[in-house]
Amino acid sequence: MLREVDVAIIGAGSAGLYALSQVRRETENYVLIDGGELGTTCARVGCMPSKVIIQVADDFHRRTIFDREGIGGADALGLDKAAVMEHVQDLRDTFVDRTLGVTDGLDDTHLIDGYARFVDDHTLEVNDQHYRAKAIVIAAGTKPIVPDAWQSFREDIITTDEFFEIEDLPASVAVIGLGSIGLELGQALSRLGVAVTGIDLLETVAKLQDPVVNKLAVDVIGKEFPLWLGEAAQINKTADGIRVSVGEKQVAVDKVLASLGRRPNLDRLGLENTSLQLDDKAVPVFDPETMQCGSSSIYIAGDVVLDRPLLHEAGHEGRVAGYNAVRQSAVKFRRKTALAITFCDPNVSTVGAQLDALDVSTIAIAEMQFAPVGRALIMGKNRGIIRVYVNKADGLVVGAAMACVKGEHLAHLLAWSIQQGMTVFDLLKMPYYHPVIEEALQGALYAVLPELDVTEETVELEKI
């Protein structure tokens, strides 16, 4: 049994669906193969439901400022944790339903329910059926990492794939792994009254490389719940739960939330039957500007590449892979300026180049602490920092890291500015309304002017 198709896409998640959108402009002779439950990681267990629980947690937490504002009765507020989770799941279901629109419209000659395995570079086997494809897109996604050593108490571990299914919140949790999702859920659970201990092997949270921004984020968030950083956790099953130890510190918890990262769904794909070269994480080597794997007709996109596990990047990569999968030779596309946001409070965001990619002797750092920012004071969110990395030679803005209220919006402004190649002088000519958090960025840019090798006579004004 052999079926010939133009394109086979492995995985009907975000990247696969974006690839499909490009493929369908050129051909209807394709298959989209997915063996799991339909619906994207983003909508089911990622970006979307996490934002719902964060919203509830932030709304509940806001009561801590009520007394200062003249609002009484905050002590009477209480949580129905099961109702919170029901609300999260209701909205999650809405978002998942939306992602099913495309696959719902596909018949079973186009949408194949099963797991694909490479026979060779052009052939896949799914449910004993062979598909010979001119091009193949791997968009197989990822699954949460659970260390082998934890399997003996697997029932006490909650992964982020499982978290949004629980019906009530545990009384105490150790969150192990403080990347974006761990930090977001840890803070949200803490604000919802769960006794949270946050743990990471690294000294940093949310993948921050900037030590100044990291310090502020750790200081502020660490006041809400303990952050144990820089050492590995030991986990032991006890009679009535789990004991987590880090050095001399230890805590007894009901559950461990494992947010240690995700591993690519590549182990069952039979990549050994292809010509593809694999990197040290066993991911096929690919060109990020074409998403082509080597010189093969195989393209790859989305979280599975372990590079930028973000919805908008999965969209970009999926489009590029799909575009190239239906063309004779691969076209190069410019990557978007890097943009990553952790929706904790304060928001932690990074944009463009980070310190590991920069020669620090050639850059000046535009810094603004939030304490004097009027709007932040009004919001009661006056602990924050913006650091913008600027080429000393020409004032070009090349990157930024920040931990501050409304950082998600500042990050967009900066990402768009960097993608357009703007300098500090260009940015200072833009309008900044008053009073807005964007003025903090303006303050940072002013502060860096004396450190640059270049200057302008009328910094904020553009002569005609």
Add this chain to the structure above:
Amino acid sequence: MLREVDVAIIGAGSAGLYALSQVRRETENYVLIDGGELGTTCARVGCMPSKVIIQVADDFHRRTIFDREGIGGADALGLDKAAVMEHVQDLRDTFVDRTLGVTDGLDDTHLIDGYARFVDDHTLEVNDQHYRAKAIVIAAGTKPIVPDAWQSFREDIITTDEFFEIEDLPASVAVIGLGSIGLELGQALSRLGVAVTGIDLLETVAKLQDPVVNKLAVDVIGKEFPLWLGEAAQINKTADGIRVSVGEKQVAVDKVLASLGRRPNLDRLGLENTSLQLDDKAVPVFDPETMQCGSSSIYIAGDVVLDRPLLHEAGHEGRVAGYNAVRQSAVKFRRKTALAITFCDPNVSTVGAQLDALDVSTIAIAEMQFAPVGRALIMGKNRGIIRVYVNKADGLVVGAAMACVKGEHLAHLLAWSIQQGMTVFDLLKMPYYHPVIEEALQGALYAVLPELDVTEETVELEKI
């Protein structure tokens, strides 16, 4: 008594202080003349304290979503209105103190306490002292309009200059004039439990010209408190308060909040002694790119010109006026892209060209309703709209109007994009994180593509 100076600045508000910052780069032989209380309109009675009361009102209003989110006890929340106003005044005082930094540092040869009056184009009289100046900057500001007919019950009228001084909130208020400050304070007072009736002679609020955006704003805000639009109000003093009538509707209120706009502080300046030409509002005719009045050595800046009564525009105009006041011939500077934000909920914002300045036959309108925007749904703020005005011929973005949550941030993104001459295609190549409100803008831009005369093969992707 005649003193010769290089520059005399009339008014120590925001525009005057920005002008001074430019003047002092060139000369210390200046006078800054102000007869009123020091501190800017923005910090004392404008942008800043209004944001404080809005913040409290929004925080208190948020309880209306608590039940949906699983948060109980919202009914127990209550307001101490005097404590609210004390909080507003505390922060207001902080902001005013900050604006006094510059003037506190000036001795009485530089800072003149008194009201200036022109003797001729180069001469001012203040407290019987004459100042002969090579250049003069008028930055005299504005004061609230109170119609003559209302003088008989002046004690029942609160202007926005007086509002932030009151110690307790009245039980009922008619807000007359629904521009930015009227709409902001009206909604905030309503959310704080004051019985508010909003009234405007126009059918529009917040100076909106876009009828679709205006309709949504009026619909949503009008559900919180009555908006009586399109007819003039009749006001009568009664035994126990004020009766306000609009057509057949009438309401008895404790106070009237007059937010009818502001008039320029020009009537005592003796402009009749100068060569300046006045426009139909008795404001000197000036060049908005130089801030020069005719060919005189008199410059003008800030709210007094009645053009863009916004802090950041006062900053721009003050800098331009100050720069040119110390130079032989006036230099032209490009105006910033127009940007106006009313911080009501939903935010009402306008950016760039509005419908009155556009030939609607040449533009397409990129529209996005907020109902399907995921993040808006999560926030419980899913009534909103963005409308972006795009040149059909080339896809250039020329303006926008919106009423939506977080509109203040979208307005910055759009203003910066318009100032840089970006097209729809340029904007769609930028990163939009997920899930963020910025995606609503992305949705609007996609929706307009079929209406344009131009297209691109890879809209979101940029070939290298």
